[in-house]
Amino acid sequence: MTKEERLKKRHRSEKRFKLYGVASIFVALLFVLILVQNIFSKGSSAFMKTAINVEVFFDPELLELQNGASSDDILQADFFDITIETLLKAYPAKNLDEENELIDLFSTDAEIEIRKAFLENNNLVGKKINLEITASDDIDQLHKGNYPRDLPEDRRRISNFQLNIYDNLVESKKIVKNFNNYFFKNGDSRNPELAGIGGALVGSFYSILICLLLSFPVAVLASIYLEEFAPKNKITDFIEININNLAAVPSIVYGLLALQILLATIQLPRSTPLVAGITLALMTLPRIIIPCRASLKAVPPSIREGALAVGASKFQSVFHHVVPLALPGTLSGTIIGLAQALGETAPLILIGMVAFVVDIPSTPIDPSSSLPVQVYLWSESAERGFVEKTSATIMMLLSFLIVMNFIAVYLRQKFEKRWN
Amino acid sequence: MNLVLIFLITIFSLSLFFYGRSKTKSISIQNNIKLNALPKFYGYYLVLWCSIPALIFLLVWSLFEPVIIKSIIIETAANQGAIFNDKNEANLIYEKIKAIHLGTFFGDIDSILKESAISYAKFLNLFTNSKIVLIFGIVIASVIYSLKKIKNNNKARDDVELILKGLLFASSLIAILTTLGIIFSLLFESIKFFSVINIFDYLFGTNWSPQRAFVSDASKITSAELEEIKDAFGFIPLIAGTSFIALIAMLVAVPIGLFSGIYMAEYASVKVRRISKPIIEILAGIPTVVYGFFAALTVGPFFRQAGESLGLTVSSESALAAGLIMGIMIIPYISSLSDDVINSVPQSLRDGSYAIGATKSETIKQVVIPAALPGIIGSVLLAVSRAIGETMIVVMAAGLAANLTINPLDSTTTITTQIVMILVGDQEFDSPKTQSAFALGLTLFIATLILNYIAQRAVKKYREKYD
Numbered sequence: 087m088t089k090e091e092r093l094k095k096r097h098r099s100e101k102r103f104k105l106y107g108v109a110s111i112f113v114a115l116l117f118v119l120i121l122v123q124n125i126f127s128k129g130s131s132a133f134m135k136t137a138i139n140v141e142v143f144f145d146p147e148l149l150e151l152q153n154g155a156s157s158d159d160i161l162q163a164d165f166f167d168i169t170i171e172t173l174l175k176a177y178p179a180k181n182l183d184e185e186n187e188l189i190d191l192f193s194t195d196a197e198i199e200i201r202k203a204f205l206e207n208n209n210l211v212g213k214k215i216n217l218e219i220t221a222s223d224d225i226d227q228l229h230k231g232n233y234p235r236d237l238p239e240d241r242r243r244i245s246n247f248q249l250n251i252y253d254n255l256v257e258s259k260k261i262v263k264n265f266n267n268y269f270f271k272n273g274d275s276r277n278p279e280l281a282g283i284g285g286a287l288v289g290s291f292y293s294i295l296i297c298l299l300l301s302f303p304v305a306v307l308a309s310i311y312l313e314e315f316a317p318k319n320k321i322t323d324f325i326e327i328n329i330n331n332l333a334a335v336p337s338i339v340y341g342l343l344a345l346q347i348l349l350a351t352i353q354l355p356r357s358t359p360l361v362a363g364i365t366l367a368l369m370t371l372p373r374i375i376i377p378c379r380a381s382l383k384a385v386p387p388s389i390r391e392g393a394l395a396v397g398a399s400k401f402q403s404v405f406h407h408v409v410p411l412a413l414p415g416t417l418s419g420t421i422i423g424l425a426q427a428l429g430e431t432a433p434l435i436l437i438g439m440v441a442f443v444v445d446i447p448s449t450p451i452d453p454s455s456s457l458p459v460q461v462y463l464w465s466e467s468a469e470r471g472f473v474e475k476t477s478a479t480i481m482m483l484l485s486f487l488i489v490m491n492f493i494a495v496y497l498r499q500k501f502e503k504r505w506n
Numbered sequence: 507m508n509l510v511l512i513f514l515i516t517i518f519s520l521s522l523f524f525y526g527r528s529k530t531k532s533i534s535i536q537n538n539i540k541l542n543a544l545p546k547f548y549g550y551y552l553v554l555w556c557s558i559p560a561l562i563f564l565l566v567w568s569l570f571e572p573v574i575i576k577s578i579i580i581e582t583a584a585n586q587g588a589i590f591n592d593k594n595e596a597n598l599i600y601e602k603i604k605a606i607h608l609g610t611f612f613g614d615i616d617s618i619l620k621e622s623a624i625s626y627a628k629f630l631n632l633f634t635n636s637k638i639v640l641i642f643g644i645v646i647a648s649v650i651y652s653l654k655k656i657k658n659n660n661k662a663r664d665d666v667e668l669i670l671k672g673l674l675f676a677s678s679l680i681a682i683l684t685t686l687g688i689i690f691s692l693l694f695e696s697i698k699f700f701s702v703i704n705i706f707d708y709l710f711g712t713n714w715s716p717q718r719a720f721v722s723d724a725s726k727i728t729s730a731e732l733e734e735i736k737d738a739f740g741f742i743p744l745i746a747g748t749s750f751i752a753l754i755a756m757l758v759a760v761p762i763g764l765f766s767g768i769y770m771a772e773y774a775s776v777k778v779r780r781i782s783k784p785i786i787e788i789l790a791g792i793p794t795v796v797y798g799f800f801a802a803l804t805v806g807p808f809f810r811q812a813g814e815s816l817g818l819t820v821s822s823e824s825a826l827a828a829g830l831i832m833g834i835m836i837i838p839y840i841s842s843l844s845d846d847v848i849n850s851v852p853q854s855l856r857d858g859s860y861a862i863g864a865t866k867s868e869t870i871k872q873v874v875i876p877a878a879l880p881g882i883i884g885s886v887l888l889a890v891s892r893a894i895g896e897t898m899i900v901v902m903a904a905g906l907a908a909n910l911t912i913n914p915l916d917s918t919t920t921i922t923t924q925i926v927m928i929l930v931g932d933q934e935f936d937s938p939k940t941q942s943a944f945a946l947g948l949t950l951f952i953a954t955l956i957l958n959y960i961a962q963r964a965v966k967k968y969r970e971k972y973d
Binding site: 096097099100102103104106107108109110111113114115117118121124125303304305307308310311312315316324325328329330331332334335336337338339340341342343345346347352353368371372375399400401425426428429430431432435436440458459461462465473476477480483484487491 | 572663674675682691763764770773791841868891944959962
């Protein structure tokens with residue numbers, strides 16, 4: 087091999103090496119893109135729901151109500167017959183089987199929706215109105231194009247007769263797409279078209295709030311002690327090693343801790359945001375202490391010495407001068423820690439947040455779910471409608487995380503002082 | 507009740523702040539003496555003395571009250587002739603008594619229970635009253651003590667700072683308490699587990715099927731039952747599955763992470779670095795449940811279809827899918843740590859290498875990486891510990907059955923998956939099945955602890971070398 091050839095070979099290997107680097111960064115970026123694209127393409131349709139326009143006739147014979155009835159009476163009254171009448175009018179059905187299939191096109195909440203329309207305007211007795219009733223999950227998915235029509239009938243959840251009705255309704259423009267308010271308002275449900283993340287949102291909010299209230303003050307005080315006051319001795323070293331190790335303990339171990347101490351020993355109520363918040367706080371604590379200490383450390387000693395020189399006590403120099411300067415870093419570290427806590431799932435599963443909760447929790451000691459646990463729960467469900475609901479929940483979760491991280495970066499860039 | 511007490515204590519101590527401040531001011535004016543601290547510190551002093559002892563007392567009291575009342579009630583019920591054979595039945599009776607007291611119990615109420623409920627109400631009342639009296643006593647005593655101190659013109663600032671320093675120290679002790687709590691709760695159940703199942707059967711058994719251990723109470727296990735479940739808790743398949751999935755993850759994450767770290771540190775322009783580094787770190791910020799969803803619903807089925815078209819049988823919960831996605835999750839941990847490590851290799855080493863004619867890649871391969879090796883190994887070990895502790899991806903995308911396999915297309919299970927599977931839903935706290943989850947947790951905790959310790963030592967040693 088001549089000198090030139092050797093040199094060429096070395097340059098080729100140089101280029102190859104650089105290419106490996108570019109390729110691996112490219113792979114990582116590509117994956118972010120694929121993941122986001124996948125979630126968005128599956129989830130964006132969940133923000134709309136399919137409804138079927140029907141004509142409701144509030145037949146005075148079927149409805150034992152007068153115009154101007156009180157809302158209590160309306161809530162007591164039976165709307166079942168009217169609902170069935172209304173739904174059957176949507177398409178001519180010849181026998182009982184066909185009638186059942188026709189009714190199955192609508193959500194099980196049709197009765198409640200008709201009652202609600204009546205409540206809003208209660209002089210409807212004897213009148214006819216047009217109402218958009220939420221369609222069942224199967225029709226919803228069919229209309230959104232998520233459901234294959236070309237399967238043989240026995241492998242489809244929708245029968246040929248139902249497909250006929252659907253085509254007929256589409257032709258007469260009776261099928262509409264509305265904003266899916268149920269998705270934000272409702273709690274969990276077995277029916278995908280009614281399931282929502284309302285309960286999970288509230289549960290997550292309470293959990294994170296409790297986590298913030300518990301972990302932020304303790305983390306800030308602990309990092310102030312360790313960084314500013316702690317004497318250099320064995321105890322301090324031990325605490326430091328402890329904190330570093332705690333930050334790397336798998337989150338599921340915190341779930342076991344909560345199960346044993348909070349649920350079995352202290353007997354706090356299961357499946358509640360209170361327990362979730364305490365568990366997340368214990369987990370987040372070391373993860374906040376580390377950035378807090380870093381931002382305290384970044385404040386130059388001249389600040390402390392200046393304060394001490396004009397007669398401030400050690401406490402005053404720390405609390406009046408060092409802490410305010412370290413605050414932006416502290417806050418952004420806290421927000422990032424909370425963002426991690428918001429996405430944490432495993433410990434919450436162990437403390438029973440996987441329970442099926444329909445009601446939206448009103449206090450932190452009501453059973454509830456949380457956003458990531460809801461993702462886990464729905465991803466285990468077989469119904470097609472839950473796939474898009476899960477993806478949409480992930481979209482919500484990711485957007486919260488993006489907002490939180492954005493605030494953290496903004497705080498740091500805007501308010502943090504650079505010391506040179 | 508407790509909230510009202512806390513509220514009252516807070517209000518009272520806050521009002522004491524203003525009292526203390528104005529009081530000391532007037533004392534100094536009347537007696538014409540110089541105060542030893544600013545007036546507000548006397549206020550703070552009063553606030554701290556008034557609130558902290560009372561609140562600590564309240565906390566301790568609330569922790570122990572239910573336990574004490576319970577033991578008293580169960581004892582009186584036993585004296586009155588209630589029959590219970592073990593702890594569970596006693597607990598049940600206690601819950602019944604409580605429900606009767608609250609009026610939420612619907613069922614046959616016999617006279618013993620009724621009387622116990624009455625005495626429960628009596629004790630509850632007694633405890634609440636004595637709590638209130640004691641707290642008032644404590645508040646009054648501490649206020650009298652601190653007022654006396656103030657009148658003697660103490661060095662209030664020093665005292666306040668001393669108390670606050672104690673508070674700071676107490677907060678930093680919470681980390682130690684958490685560690686103790688983890689160790690205690692894991693050990694407690696694990697010891698019970700190992701008193702039934704031989705530790706060697708656990709560590710070296712090759713069969714994991716905890717569903718066979720349906721016995722509900724570990725303390726009353728018969729020898730026939732013990733024989734039945736003895737070999738149901740073999741740890742080998744779990745550690746094999748966990749290591750296998752972690753290995754696949756590392757095969758994905760180490761090359762990609764390391765090469766991106768090297769590229770970021772050595773080649774990338776400031777602009778490229780500023781854009782691509784945060785985007786790669788997004789991967790670390792995505793919740794693992796999202797990766798799990800993606801692995802289970804997109805990657806798993808994709809592999810299965812791809813395998814079918816190639817004529818392979820691929821499980822839809824293959825180790826490959828879980829490991830691949832876990833590897834992608836771990837990329838940023840390796841890339842940013844190795845980026846840091848490489849950046850802290852002194853420039854003089856590189857310059858020396860360039861000076862004798864090496865190309866950039868030769869310098870990196872033969873000078874920079876060997877110099878940074880301990881740090882890189884540390885970052886890889888940290889990533890391994892994250893991989894074996896990772897839960898959601900494997901729960902959603904890996905299998906549940908404990909197969910001993912080295913086929914990446916087969917399904918396999920992990921330690922974390924089994925913990926979740928055992929503990930989801932209602933648990934019988936005394937069954938060996940539940941306790942086995944804590945034994946698994948203890949194993950996991952020790953394993954990650956050792957890995958982290960070695961990794962942190964490696965990184966620290968490396969840093970010290972070049973600092």
